[in-house]
Amino acid sequence: MSALEYMPEIGRLxxxxxxxxAGSYAVxxxxLDERFVLVADGDKRRFDQSKKKNVLHLLMQPVVSPEVxxxxxxxxxxxxxxxxxAIQKALQGKGD
Known part of the structure; x- marks a missing residue:
C-alpha cells in the first residue's frame, strides 16, 4: 500500500x-500545498496550535471524518x- 493511495484532504485521519x-494520530x-498540510488532534496538538507537516512524514489513513x-x-x-x-471513532474501527 503506497502513501499516494490516499490524497491529503481536510478531515483525513x-x-x-x-x-x-511520531506514532500518534491526527486529522x-x-x-497548504502539495507538500504541506496542517494537522491537529484536539488534545496535545489543538486546533489553534495546529502543526505544519510534510505529507511525506504522514501515513494517510483510509478514514475521512465527515464531521471535521x-x-x-x-x-x-x-x-x-x-x-x-473523529480520531477515537476511527481508531475504534481499526482495532489497534
Missing amino acids: VKVLRGKD IIQV ADSMRETGRVTNAKLRY
Whole structure:
C-alpha cells in the first residue's frame, strides 16, 4: 500500500511518522500545498496550535471524518472535541 493511495484532504485521519509526535494520530485541518498540510488532534496538538507537516512524514489513513470536513467547510474551524472524537471513532474501527 503506497502513501499516494490516499490524497491529503481536510478531515483525513493520518498517522504521524516523524517528529516528536511520531506514532500518534491526527486529522488534516488544512491543505497548504502539495507538500504541506496542517494537522491537529484536539488534545496535545489543538486546533489553534495546529502543526505544519510534510505529507511525506504522514501515513494517510483510509478514514475521512465527515464531521471535521463539514465543520471546516461551513465555519473554517473545528472544535478540539470534534477532532478527538473523529480520531477515537476511527481508531475504534481499526482495532489497534
